């Protein structure tokens with residue numbers, strides 16, 4: 001089932017093009033990594049897919065099953081690390097979209113938030129203050145929050161940027177479990193080429209315009225894929 005399709009999708013800021021003519025789809029259960037240099041338009045595309053930034057051209061079609069929401073793990077900002085709320089409150093905020101005008105969380109939302117914290121192995125921390133957790137624990141809370149928002153698609157923007165290698169490895173394994181056990185589609189922006197190539201089934205490579213979209217094997221057979229792939233090897237050896 002196709003979850004999302006874009007055709008020649010473009011985005012600009014004040015008339016300056018940031019993403020140009022991107023055409024790709026994501027279907028249920030797929031794992032796609034978006035790669036590219038700094039400033040190549042990855043985060044802009046993600047914001048556009050989440051309808052937080054309007055397109056300057058092209059079309060974006062979202063499948064009906066995404067109408068309930070898309071799970072989104074944004075780039076970690078230092079200010080969020082100090083957010084003065086409990087783990088349960090941060091997780092529950094993932095349900096806000098679904099609550100419409102209802103002002104309080106109900107039993108169902110609390111149960112779902114606890115289930116997702118359980119899935120992330122951190123239910124015992126639900127009363128703790130978010131800002132007192134480690135970076136890896138905070139990412140798990142934000143992932144539990146994203147799971148409250150979505151059943152079919154998770155969009156992750158550089159999720160391991162602030163994690164140490166052990167926390168990053170655990171995080172990748174966690175995502176892989178969600179992908180295989182819940183059949184969750186994953187769209188991940190990543191500078192970590194080694195893991196993007198090993199976990200991603202497809203690669204979308206941006207350089208403002210789209211340089212490549214297709215399977216990881218096909219990507220590695222292209223000159224661009226080989227150059228970026230080698231970079232991943234170098235990074236993993238250092």
Ligand SMILES: Nc1ncnc2c1ncn2[C@@H]1O[C@H](COP(=O)(O)OP(=O)(O)OP(=O)(O)O)[C@@H](O)[C@H]1O
Pocket residue numbers: 013018036037038039040041042043044045
């Ligand atoms: N809010 C904004 N206003 C104006 N220009 C922006 C804004 N956000 C991004 N840009 C510009 O759009 C282009 C793409 O930026 P974007 O953040 O999408 O790239 P990126 O690939 O995600 O970069 P990085 O890997 O460094 O996170 C850049 O030239 C950037 O300066």
